[in-house]
Amino acid sequence: MPVTVKTFQALSEVASALSSDRAARYLGGGTLVMRDLNEGDVSMTTVVRATDRSLQTIDGSGARVRIGAGVTFARVLAERDLGFLHPAARSIGGPAVRNMGTVGGNLFAPAPFGDFTVALLALDGLVAVQGGFGLRDMPLEEFLQSRDRQAGALVVAVSCIRPASADAFRYRKISRIKPKGGSVITLAAHVPQSGGRVTGARIALGSMAPTAIRAKGVERALEGRPLDASTINAAAAAASEGTAPTDNALASAWYRREVVGVHLRRLLSGQES
Incomplete structure (x- = not known):
């Protein structure tokens, strides 16, 4: 079955495309979506991408760190300000996976994966979600409990507190x-x-x-x-x-x-x- 690829710049357009098509999936790093496609998942007929650069930004200077959903684990490891997250990022796959896998995508990884999410949950994680309601922050714990009901919503960023000491x-x-x-x-x-x-x-x-x-x-x-x-x-x-x-x-x-x-x-x- 052919798969249509749609690319948008505005995050609101991405969220709209996802909410209007139940067979659409968002493509970030591809470690989850491309695996499903390669394994013949026929429920997916549309792949949606975003080019908004805010998905790639990191603000690691304050007491609360904000990481764009499209930031890769290799990028996390390259950021000195995110040193407290390096052990969690380093535990994700090998170099090829860390170069492609994203912080936002990890929120959707099924057990026994999703290890970076465990670290974020312990650090009072918040998820910035773009949907028909606009942009809002959700506690990570709440997001995970309702993850399978988040159709049409786009994860824009995650944030967590910076530990006060090593x-x-x-x-x-x-x-x-x-x-x-x-x-x-x-x-x-x-x-x-x-x-x-x-x-x-x-x-x-x-x-x-x-x-x-x-x-x-x-x-x-x-x-x-x-x-x-x-x-x-x-x-x-x-x-x-x-x-x-x-x-x-x-x-x-x-x-x-x-x-x-x-x-x-x-x-x-x-x-x-």
């Missing part, structure tokens, strides 16, 4: 093939401290549900407490609470539930994986 943010991806394999589990923890106690803990997990999720039981175990062995053990015990992993070729759901607490304990303790 040890306030921690990220780890557990995979069988390093560094580019799919995720067995991905973990990200933002654990800022004030007066020796954790304040505003945000913990995110990948491959523990259909999308990245907050580990809210872990957050409750950490909040207001010193990040010591007792607190970390309590957090690790709550790691599988509220999760819904599935079986796949990388690991079973049972295995993921068994080891997520082990890896969370290591992450929070600063141990090597």
Whole structure:
């Protein structure tokens, strides 16, 4: 079946083209859409592209970092101001994938992929979405919960907070093939401290549900407490609470539930994986 390619400059035109055609898909870096096309996905008859340069911009100078949806992971790795996101960007595929894959596209990657999104979720991520309602910001957690119902909306940018210190943010991806394999589990923890106690803990997990999720039981175990062995053990015990992993070729759901607490304990303790 032939596929029509439509290119627009204005983001509103892109959103309109997507909303008016249920068989249309947006093409960014192509790591998801081109795979589906090459595998014979007949539900896609139109590919929509955008040339608006705002999709490629990065504002990394403030307390809250804003990254255009079309920014690649290779570009993230080239930005010194985004050093706290380098471990997450480096964990995405190999060099070829990082040169093509985009920050916006990663929001739609199904488990066991979407690792960069896990980092953004732990860093209070917001998604700028262009649709028939205009441009608005959505909390990343809300976006992920409604992702499959976002037909006709275009992700324009993502933003996240900058960790106040180097040890306030921690990220780890557990995979069988390093560094580019799919995720067995991905973990990200933002654990800022004030007066020796954790304040505003945000913990995110990948491959523990259909999308990245907050580990809210872990957050409750950490909040207001010193990040010591007792607190970390309590957090690790709550790691599988509220999760819904599935079986796949990388690991079973049972295995993921068994080891997520082990890896969370290591992450929070600063141990090597």
